[in-house]
Structure formats: structure tokens, C-alpha cells
Amino acid sequence: MQDKLKSIGKPSPKHDDLVKVSGRLNYAEDYSMPGMLYAKVLRSKYPAAKILSINTARAEALPGVKAVLTAKDVPYNNTITKFGQSKDVGGGFEALYRVLAEDKVRFTGEAVALVAAETLAQAEEAVKLIEVDYEPLPGVYNVEDAVQPDSYKVGEEDTNIIAHFKSHKGDVEKGFSEADVIVENTYRVPFVDHTYLEPESGTAWIDDQGVLTIRVSTQVIEHFRGVAKVLGLPENRVRVIGTMLGGGFGGKEDITVESFIALLAWKTGRPVKLTYTREESFLAHSKRHRYVMHYKIGAKKDGIITAIKAEILSDSGAYPYLSPWVLMYSTVCAAGPYSIDNVDVDCKSALTNNPFGSANRGFGSPQVNFACESIISELAEKIGITPLEIREKNCIRQGNVLAGGMKMDRYVALPDVGVQAWEAINEQPKLKPADESKKVGRGMAIGMMTYGRMTFLHDTSRSHIRVELDGSVTVRCGVPDLGGGQAASLCQIVAEELGVPLSKVRIYISDTALTPLAGTTTATRQLYMSGNATLKAARVLRERLLTRAAAELNVTAAELDIADEKIFVTAVPDRSLPLKQVILFCSGEGVELFHEAQFNAPFTDVPDLSNVQGQVHPDFTFGAHAAEVAVDTETGEVEVLNIVSCFDVGRVLNPLRCEGQMEGGSIYCMGYALTEEIILEDGITLNSSFTDYVIPTALDAPHVQSITLESKAGLGPYGAKGIGEPACNSIAPAIIDAIYDAVGVRIKDLPATPEKILAALKA
Amino acid sequence: METHQIELTVNGRRRSVNVKPNELLINVLRNDLHLTGTKYGCGIGECGACTVLLEGKPVLACLILAASANGATITTIEGIGAEKLDPVQEAFIDHGAIQCGFCTPGMVVTAKALLDENPQPTEAEIKDYIRGNVCRCTGYTGIIKAVQSCGCGGEHKKVTAKKQP
Structure with missing residues (x-):
């Protein structure tokens, strides 16, 4: 064919x-309308505080100001989040969506009030004139503290824990007792930002039929239903027109500006535009969750893994948004793409007064894949086999059953993807840096990630x-x-x-x-x-x-x-x-x-959350990354010299685009491995700019070699699988493995900054 | 705030604009001259999405006061390949150097400036020159290939599909 x-x-x-x-x-910000007003958002400067009063009189009196709105002006300020799913899911998967803060603020940057004015300058001035009387509250900023029974409560419930999922197979204690080698570690990954180049933007107006129309940069036009709920309008009186996005990566999956401009347009009867500044974008939108992950793994001398135990704690930040969904992906992927008889996975997500976590390319997979792949490589070394050998011995194959009980009926390109990535990187002679303080190393990791939504959403x-x-x-x-x-x-x-x-x-x-x-x-x-x-x-x-x-x-x-x-x-x-x-x-x-x-898509019921088993996703994409790095032993700096990305994409519909995802995904999470981290001090973001939040530039990014395998075994058209998110899944552990190969230190706490590497070298 | 009239030659056309003393060039281009190809990505000179040519040199329009550009000649993305695509633009298309496209105008302007200065740049020279233009989608591989392909007197090689193993 x-x-x-x-x-x-x-x-x-x-x-x-x-x-x-x-x-x-034309992107969202490039559209203007006659008679258009400009909006600005007043955001909380406290991560946790009681709102005692809000006085908008001075702002309202400012010339040019047409509307100032607070929570009391929002017809339905508290609704339930929906993400276009066709079915009511319940079970904690659909949580609070609050348009504007009321009673207490939960994070720095939370929207408190909205302004619409004739000019942007007037709107900016008006926001400064809104007087909010806050009573600061203690807050909780460390998720390990947040899960304690006596902790500060972020929301209105008597616990901060918003999701708790488990998955078991066999008997892990028996598995560990049979093991010759056991490794146990704690891994940490930070909050990270999507940093799409296009800040959030949209314009809302009421059309000649009275339909509230919103032109916006969004990944989810189905939020028109959510906006209708906020305003108490029939769904067919809200229309969302999505513009081409200047990047999303999951950060435009939640509602961003839609409700704000809808409310202001509804109130004023005028078109209203709102575009975030870069700093505001950093403060206002979701982050990839911070995770703390305790892993224990055991294997026989021959390299066969006998048991794996993963205890995962996700910092969901101030509001749940997609945290339970993300946690479900982590639950399914925590034990990796391995066939292991004894598995115990326990995942929790808890609220804190940090920025809220939600979707970010990989959706709960890159976190656990970093931990799982890191411990597998360390286990291989303790046994005395190569990172590739341990994966060849234990990876799942067609017909095997995943830790979460899903049988892999379709073709599984493991260990092929790992073998090909590893061979490709080793085909080239190891670079020898001129500088004696620099050591070169190579590493690899594999991964599995889903494509298609969770099957209980009935997509x-x-x-x-x-x-x-x-x-x-x-x-x-x-x-x-x-x-x-x-x-x-x-x-x-x-x-x-x-x-x-x-x-x-x-x-x-x-x-x-x-x-x-x-x-x-x-x-x-x-x-x-x-x-x-x-x-x-x-x-x-x-x-x-x-x-x-x-x-x-x-x-x-x-x-x-x-x-x-x-x-x-x-x-x-x-x-x-x-x-x-x-x-x-x-x-x-x-x-x-x-x-x-x-x-x-295939439809299933919501799984038993105390033991997630069976089909939760339609299918998986399997892939591998190999990386070559140079580590400067004097400064701790890491330069990535070479990356190979190998995926079974099922079928390449367009090599330009498929390889574009593989190249882009590799560099996206190269940043996760080495530089990216939202630095928080008691809930305050310290680095809300590109100078302080460092993503890879052309100077940092090595050439990415993409190898595509075509099993034609995917569920997509012509046997294609999905590649967008899987493309970033295994690069971080591959780079961390390469750093170990170069200088003998294993970084368990991302990002692997020069400071951490130097400290580990000196330890 | 009082305004001043300034004269700019933008993409070969003389333009006269009234600006406030603190108005930035990016806002004049986007809002007064409706040249929205110049993008706002950060507003503080960190991302390169607003790169334009001022007297032929790449500058960040978000860092320049419009008044200070009085009398200057400016080329925006709209002024490149307006009649027929510039070879560097064609190369971006052929090499898959464009995903979301938001960094693309600034990236093309920067690449054009590089090729004007140095018609046959090495990979290292390309990486160094475009390092101030952030791209979050492509990982830069396609962009570097595209610019490299232009490095032979304006000719560029068409990309071919890689061998599928």
C-alpha cells in the first residue's frame, strides 16, 4: 500500500x-475590533490571604473605565471544570473552577478583579486603584507538609489531598525478598512552565444575534460550555472561535482569558480584548506539577526485575484543574514500560499555595519516567549489566500485561527503539573536548506514553x-x-x-x-x-x-x-x-x-481508584532517547552534544512534521533536565521572565537525529500513533544517565544545575 | 502626554506617525502602522519575536523608543519577500522550520540579517547569531538546516525525506 x-x-x-x-x-492578539475596550486583571500579591474587602470606587471613577468586576459580579463564580469530555465523569475528576478569588486567595497571581477601559493605559492605571484589604494567612508551600492532617487547608475542604490512586500486581514484599539487588531512591522534579512564545490573548464581543463570541488562543474551544455556565447563558449563546496558536503545550488547555473577557463584554456591551504580559503569563497559567517520588526496585543477579514500588506525591498547587487526570497518567506509567510481576504504585495529589499544576506536554509521564528510568539505570549498574541490557531483559513486549493490568495486544516496539537509539549514538566517535576539565558521557532511556484521552472520558x-x-x-x-x-x-x-x-x-x-x-x-x-x-x-x-x-x-x-x-x-x-x-x-x-x-475512542468505565487495572488509555507510543553530554568538572556545566530520538510512530504521515515533533520534544525536555524550574519562595514565583526562567536557545540545542519506525500498529489513520507528547518523555533520564556516564554522579533532583553537579562531585 | 511627529521609512514607504515620547517601536509598528507580523513575546528584549531591521541591522522593537528611530529606515517581516518569497523564507517552509510560527517572523528577519552579513555561515555561526531568538516548538534543528541551506549565494537545497529504517 x-x-x-x-x-x-x-x-x-x-x-x-x-x-x-x-x-x-493573525494570532489572537493581532485582531482588533471597532469600539474595542482593553482589559486588565488585578492579581493577588499574596499566596494565601483572606480578602477582607475590595474597594473599586477609585478605579471606577477613573476616566475611560467602563467596568470593574469582582467575584460578586460573576453570575456563577464557582463551577465545575470540564475539558470537552462528552460524559460526566465525577469521582473527583471534575473539580472547582473559580473565575475570581472570593473570601481567600490561594496563590500569587490569582485573579481578584477585572477592569475594562477605553485604552490599555487607563486599564493599567485602574487596576492600581483597586484597593484590596488582605489578611495574610500562613499557607502551605511544601506538598509533603500539605498532606499532613494538621496542615493549613488551601481550599474549603478539610483535607488538601484531592486524589489518591493505587495500582497493585503480585506481592512486592515477596518480590523484594527474592531480589539479589535492591535500589531505593527519592526523586524530585520541579514546577516548570510551558513558555509558549505567544502569551494568552483573546477578544470577546456580542454579535448581531446576541451571541457572546470569543476569539481566543486556546487548545479547547469546548470551553464555550464552561463560559456559558459562568454567565448562566444557554450553550448556543456562547461561541468560541479559536485562532491558530502560538504554541500551547498544555498551558492553553485550561480556560485562560475566556471568562474574563466574556464577563466584561457582557457587562459593557462592547468588544473587549485581553492579552497577558509575559510576566503575567508566567504567574497566571498552570505549571507541570512538582513531584516527590520514592522508588524501590529489586532484581535478581541475572537482571530480571522482581519488584517495583513507587510512592508518588504530586503538588497540584492552589486549584485542582487537571491534577487528578495527570495523576492517573502517572499511576499508569509509574512502573514504566516493563513486565514486572510484583508492582505497588501509590499516587497522591495535594493542594498547596503554589501556582496550580495542570496539563504540560507529557501529562504526568515525564515526571515518573524520569524516576523510573533513573532507578532502572542505577539498578543495571549495581548488577553489572548495561543500561540497554536491563531494558532488553525486562521491557514489555506484545502480549505482555502492563503493571496496570492492560494487555498489550498490539505491536510493542521495545526494545527496538532503545537498541536503535543507542546504536545510532554510538556510531559516532566519542568527542574529545579540548578542555581537560570536560568529560564526555553517553546515556539512554526508554519510555511509553499514551495518545488519545483516558477511555473513561468517552472521547x-x-x-x-x-x-x-x-x-x-x-x-x-x-x-x-x-x-x-x-x-x-x-x-x-x-x-x-x-x-x-x-x-x-x-x-x-x-x-x-x-x-x-x-x-x-x-x-x-x-x-x-x-x-x-x-x-x-x-x-x-x-x-x-x-x-x-x-x-x-x-x-x-x-x-x-x-x-x-x-x-x-x-x-x-x-x-x-x-x-x-x-x-x-x-x-x-x-x-x-x-x-x-x-x-x-474505546469507551470504558472509571477504574477502581484503589486498584487501577485494565484499560485506561486507548494505546501507547513507545520511544527512546540517547544523549551525549560534556560535563565540566570545574564548573558543573553540562553541554548536550548530541541527541538521538527513536520512536515507533506507527506510520509517518508527514516526515517534516513527525520529525519536527521529535526534534522539538527532545529540546523541550532537555530544558526540563538541565535548566528549567519555577523557583518559589513561600508561594512567590521568583523567575517570571525568560532571563530567569531559562529555556534552551539555539546555542544550547544540539542536532537531534530522529529515527522513525513504522509498525503500522497504531490506532490512528493508516496505522499512525501519536507523537506530540511522547516525543519529550525519555530525554531527561537519558541526559541524566549521560551525566553519570561522564562524571559518575546521579542527579535525582531536576534540573541538573551546575551547582547540584558540583556539589555531587564534591560529596 | 504630548506627542511628537516622527518620520519612518518602513518597508520602503515613508510613514509619518504621532508618538508619545515613551512609546515603543513595537507598538507603533503593530498598532499605528498595523504591521502585526512583528510579535510581542516578552516585551523586555528576551525572546526576539519582535526583531526588525533598523538601517539593515537586527534590533528588538520592544526595546527601542519610537522617537529615537525618527528618520530611520526599518524593514519588518512584511517587507521581506513581499513580492516573491525570499530564499530564506522558502527554506524555512521546505525544512519544516515552522511549527506554531510565532517566533518565525523574528527568526526570519534575524536569519536574513545574518545571510546579508555572512552569506555562507557555518552551523556554529548560525547558532550564535540566532541565539537571541527563542523557539519553543522546533528544537531549532529545522531552523538551522533551513538557514544553512541558504548559504550558497541565495540558492537553497530542497529537503528530502529521511530514510525510514
């Missing part, structure tokens, strides 16, 4: 690349295709595009199935009123979900066209194929009809030239 494909597998650029490279693409996606009379094609699908080519991949599928060039396919995305709802661009789900919905719709239309052509060509539809805008007899390609002619036959005879299809 591969050779026959005309569009799939080809490195065609995205249709949006041309406007992006010319600076002509669906819809896509609509219409064939035009001139042979061009229009696709409508509510998919938000983060820049990964989420929309362009759908065009490739349509071009393939309907035999038209990519240039003849036009797509409209991300509009709750005009495009079929396709669900969130999160969970590495769009190619899988909306790709399948689009494929399903395209195949219905294809069948209709073939059926009509078959009558004309005196063959059955099964004998026909479609390519290069022709329908032809597969065995006799010269017997053909122009596609356009068949379209006109259909149109003249009333055959429907449009179709909307829905794809449903």
Missing part, C-alpha cells in the same frame, strides 16, 4: 506555513467534508491547531482518499458554531481522533463517487481506484473518468456530496 499513497508519507509543508513565514498569520471527534463542483474540497473540523500541523494532516488524509492534490483541499477549523466539534487539541489525540473522523467521512464520500463511476464504467466500485483527480479501473488504469465529471453526475442526480462523520 505504501508505494501507492500519493499524499500520505510525503514531506509536504503545512498550508499555513506560507502565511506564517510572511508574518501575515469523540467529528469532521465534515464537502466536495465542490469544480473538484476542490472543503473540510470543516473543530480542531485547534497548535502549530503541529493538526489541520494540515487532515488535509493530507482528504487529499489521499479523494485523489485530489493537497492544494485543492481547504480546511476551516476551531469554531464552535460553524465547525463540527472535534474535541481538544490535547492528549496527543488529534491525528488519532480527528484523523480517524476525517478518514471515515472521506471514505464515505469516496465510496459514493466510486459507486457512481462504477455505473458509468460498467464495473463494480471495488474494481475502481481514485488518484490524480481521476477515477480509474485498477486493473486497466486507462479506463477512467475525470473526478470532476463524476462529481457533476452526482450533483445532477442528487447524490450527497458532503458527509459528517464521528469517530469514537
Whole structure:
């Protein structure tokens, strides 16, 4: 089949690349409207405090100010978070969404009041004139303290623990008693930021039908339902139009500016724009959770792992948001992609007065994969085998059962991905730095990560295709595009199935009123979900066209194929009809030239949270990273010299985009390994700028070699799997392993800063 | 606050704008001249998304007072490849150097400045020159390949699909 494909597998650029490279693409902040007001948010300067009073009189009196809103002005200030799931999940998975702080603030940067004014300068001035009388409260900033019964309570409940999931298999104590070697460690990972280049932005207005319309940079247009709830409006009176995003990485999965501008537009009747500053973006949006992870692992002398125990504590920060969901991913992935008989996983998430944790590329996997892969490498060394050997001996294979009880019926590219990554990095001669203080080392790690949402959310996606009379094609699908080519991949599928060039396919995305709802661009789900919905719709239309052509060509539809805008007899390609002619036959005879299809993921029930077993996710993507680093033993600085990323992506729909995810994902979490950390002092963020929060630059990033394996075993179109989030999953432990290989110290507390490495070298 | 009239030549066109003494060049470009290709990413000179050419040299529009640019010649992303794409823009498209695209205008302007100064930069020279332009999506591999491919007198090689093992 591969050779026959005309569009799939080809490195065609995205249709949006041309406007992006010319600076002509309008992002959310680039839109303006006549009569538009500018909004600003007053944010809490305390991480924990009681709000005694708010006086907005001086702000309201300022010329140009049109509205000042506080919690009392929000019709429904406390609602339940939804993330586009089609089913009420309950079980703690749907938690409080509070628009503006009331009674007490829970984190520094929490929104307290909103202003809309004629100019941005007036709005900024007005925010300063709002007087809030706070009574500071003690707060709790360390999640290990927050879980204690007598701790300060962040919310209104009598415990800070918001989720507690367990998963067991076999008997870990028996497993440890059978082990010849046991390793036990505590690993820590920090809060990190997404630092998409485009700060949060949106504009809201009331259209001529009275529909509250919000044009916003979001990964989840389905938040229109949440905004409707906040305002007490019917869902069909709120419309969200998603713009192309300037990056998301999970940070635009929660509601950002939507409710604020909706409330202000509703109150003033005027269009209202709100764009965060970079500093505000750092303070206002979610973080990847800080985790404390106790791991214990045991193995026989021959390297077979007998037991693994993981106790995981996640700092969910001030509000739950997606923390329970993230924790579920961690529960499933905590014991890694290994076949181990005795497993005990215990995961908790608790509130603190830190910034709130929620989705961030990897969604609970990079944290546990760092810990699990680190301890596996240390175990290998204690036994006296290589990091690759221990993985070859213990990794899951097709037919094995995961720690969480899911049987891997589909092809598992382990240990292949690890072998190929390790071989590729070792193909090149080890670089010898000129500087004697620098030592070079190599390391590797593997990983598994899911694609598609948790199956108990009952995920669906819809896509609509219409064939035009001139042979061009229009696709409508509510998919938000983060820049990964989420929309362009759908065009490739349509071009393939309907035999038209990519240039003849036009797509409209991300509009709750005009495009079929396709669900969130999160969970590495769009190619899988909306790709399948689009494929399903395209195949219905294809069948209709073939059926009509078959009558004309005196063959059955099964004998026909479609390519290069022709329908032809597969065995006799010269017997053909122009596609356009068949379209006109259909149109003249009333055959429907449009179709909307829905794809449903597998549906399961919410698992038993005291012992998570069975299917929780549709499928997994397996991958590996190998890294080569130079560590300066005098300064502790680490330079990453080389990265190899190897994944079974199922099927490469477009090598440019697939490798783009693998390259970008590697560097995204290279930052996690070495430099990135939200530095908090009692709930106050100390580094809310790019100078102080250090992400990799071109100077830091090595060349990333991508190796893609194509098992065609994925659940997506043409056997594709998802790659967006998995792409960052195993790089951090690979780099940490390489540092150990170079200088003999194992960093268990990310990021591996020069200070930590020097301290470890001196210890 | 009183305003002053300044003259700018932007993308070859003479423009006259009234600005406050503290107005930044990025705001004049975006809000007064509606050239929204120049992006706000940080506002304090840390990310490079607002890079424009001032008298042919790359500068950060968020750090420059508009009044101080009075009389200057400025090229924004809209002024590059306006008629026909510049080879560096084509190279960005062909090498998958664009994902979300938010850093792309600034990155293209910087790459253009580099290639104007140094038509055949080495990989190390490219990395050093673009280090102030942050990209969170691509990991820079595609961007560096794109700029490198332009390093032969404006010609660039088209990318080919990598061998699938």
C-alpha cells in the first residue's frame, strides 16, 4: 500500500506555513475590533490571604473605565471544570473552577478583579486603584507538609489531598525478598512552565444575534460550555472561535482569558480584548506539577526485575484543574514500560499555595519516567549489566500485561527503539573536548506514553467534508491547531482518499458554531481522533463517487481506484473518468456530496481508584532517547552534544512534521533536565521572565537525529500513533544517565544545575 | 502626554506617525502602522519575536523608543519577500522550520540579517547569531538546516525525506 499513497508519507509543508513565514498569520492578539475596550486583571500579591474587602470606587471613577468586576459580579463564580469530555465523569475528576478569588486567595497571581477601559493605559492605571484589604494567612508551600492532617487547608475542604490512586500486581514484599539487588531512591522534579512564545490573548464581543463570541488562543474551544455556565447563558449563546496558536503545550488547555473577557463584554456591551504580559503569563497559567517520588526496585543477579514500588506525591498547587487526570497518567506509567510481576504504585495529589499544576506536554509521564528510568539505570549498574541490557531483559513486549493490568495486544516496539537509539549514538566517535576539565558521557532511556484521552472520558471527534463542483474540497473540523500541523494532516488524509492534490483541499477549523466539534487539541489525540473522523467521512464520500463511476464504467466500485483527480479501473488504469465529471453526475442526480462523520475512542468505565487495572488509555507510543553530554568538572556545566530520538510512530504521515515533533520534544525536555524550574519562595514565583526562567536557545540545542519506525500498529489513520507528547518523555533520564556516564554522579533532583553537579562531585 | 511627529521609512514607504515620547517601536509598528507580523513575546528584549531591521541591522522593537528611530529606515517581516518569497523564507517552509510560527517572523528577519552579513555561515555561526531568538516548538534543528541551506549565494537545497529504517 505504501508505494501507492500519493499524499500520505510525503514531506509536504503545512498550508499555513506560507502565511506564517510572511508574518501575515493573525494570532489572537493581532485582531482588533471597532469600539474595542482593553482589559486588565488585578492579581493577588499574596499566596494565601483572606480578602477582607475590595474597594473599586477609585478605579471606577477613573476616566475611560467602563467596568470593574469582582467575584460578586460573576453570575456563577464557582463551577465545575470540564475539558470537552462528552460524559460526566465525577469521582473527583471534575473539580472547582473559580473565575475570581472570593473570601481567600490561594496563590500569587490569582485573579481578584477585572477592569475594562477605553485604552490599555487607563486599564493599567485602574487596576492600581483597586484597593484590596488582605489578611495574610500562613499557607502551605511544601506538598509533603500539605498532606499532613494538621496542615493549613488551601481550599474549603478539610483535607488538601484531592486524589489518591493505587495500582497493585503480585506481592512486592515477596518480590523484594527474592531480589539479589535492591535500589531505593527519592526523586524530585520541579514546577516548570510551558513558555509558549505567544502569551494568552483573546477578544470577546456580542454579535448581531446576541451571541457572546470569543476569539481566543486556546487548545479547547469546548470551553464555550464552561463560559456559558459562568454567565448562566444557554450553550448556543456562547461561541468560541479559536485562532491558530502560538504554541500551547498544555498551558492553553485550561480556560485562560475566556471568562474574563466574556464577563466584561457582557457587562459593557462592547468588544473587549485581553492579552497577558509575559510576566503575567508566567504567574497566571498552570505549571507541570512538582513531584516527590520514592522508588524501590529489586532484581535478581541475572537482571530480571522482581519488584517495583513507587510512592508518588504530586503538588497540584492552589486549584485542582487537571491534577487528578495527570495523576492517573502517572499511576499508569509509574512502573514504566516493563513486565514486572510484583508492582505497588501509590499516587497522591495535594493542594498547596503554589501556582496550580495542570496539563504540560507529557501529562504526568515525564515526571515518573524520569524516576523510573533513573532507578532502572542505577539498578543495571549495581548488577553489572548495561543500561540497554536491563531494558532488553525486562521491557514489555506484545502480549505482555502492563503493571496496570492492560494487555498489550498490539505491536510493542521495545526494545527496538532503545537498541536503535543507542546504536545510532554510538556510531559516532566519542568527542574529545579540548578542555581537560570536560568529560564526555553517553546515556539512554526508554519510555511509553499514551495518545488519545483516558477511555473513561468517552472521547469523540467529528469532521465534515464537502466536495465542490469544480473538484476542490472543503473540510470543516473543530480542531485547534497548535502549530503541529493538526489541520494540515487532515488535509493530507482528504487529499489521499479523494485523489485530489493537497492544494485543492481547504480546511476551516476551531469554531464552535460553524465547525463540527472535534474535541481538544490535547492528549496527543488529534491525528488519532480527528484523523480517524476525517478518514471515515472521506471514505464515505469516496465510496459514493466510486459507486457512481462504477455505473458509468460498467464495473463494480471495488474494481475502481481514485488518484490524480481521476477515477480509474485498477486493473486497466486507462479506463477512467475525470473526478470532476463524476462529481457533476452526482450533483445532477442528487447524490450527497458532503458527509459528517464521528469517530469514537474505546469507551470504558472509571477504574477502581484503589486498584487501577485494565484499560485506561486507548494505546501507547513507545520511544527512546540517547544523549551525549560534556560535563565540566570545574564548573558543573553540562553541554548536550548530541541527541538521538527513536520512536515507533506507527506510520509517518508527514516526515517534516513527525520529525519536527521529535526534534522539538527532545529540546523541550532537555530544558526540563538541565535548566528549567519555577523557583518559589513561600508561594512567590521568583523567575517570571525568560532571563530567569531559562529555556534552551539555539546555542544550547544540539542536532537531534530522529529515527522513525513504522509498525503500522497504531490506532490512528493508516496505522499512525501519536507523537506530540511522547516525543519529550525519555530525554531527561537519558541526559541524566549521560551525566553519570561522564562524571559518575546521579542527579535525582531536576534540573541538573551546575551547582547540584558540583556539589555531587564534591560529596 | 504630548506627542511628537516622527518620520519612518518602513518597508520602503515613508510613514509619518504621532508618538508619545515613551512609546515603543513595537507598538507603533503593530498598532499605528498595523504591521502585526512583528510579535510581542516578552516585551523586555528576551525572546526576539519582535526583531526588525533598523538601517539593515537586527534590533528588538520592544526595546527601542519610537522617537529615537525618527528618520530611520526599518524593514519588518512584511517587507521581506513581499513580492516573491525570499530564499530564506522558502527554506524555512521546505525544512519544516515552522511549527506554531510565532517566533518565525523574528527568526526570519534575524536569519536574513545574518545571510546579508555572512552569506555562507557555518552551523556554529548560525547558532550564535540566532541565539537571541527563542523557539519553543522546533528544537531549532529545522531552523538551522533551513538557514544553512541558504548559504550558497541565495540558492537553497530542497529537503528530502529521511530514510525510514
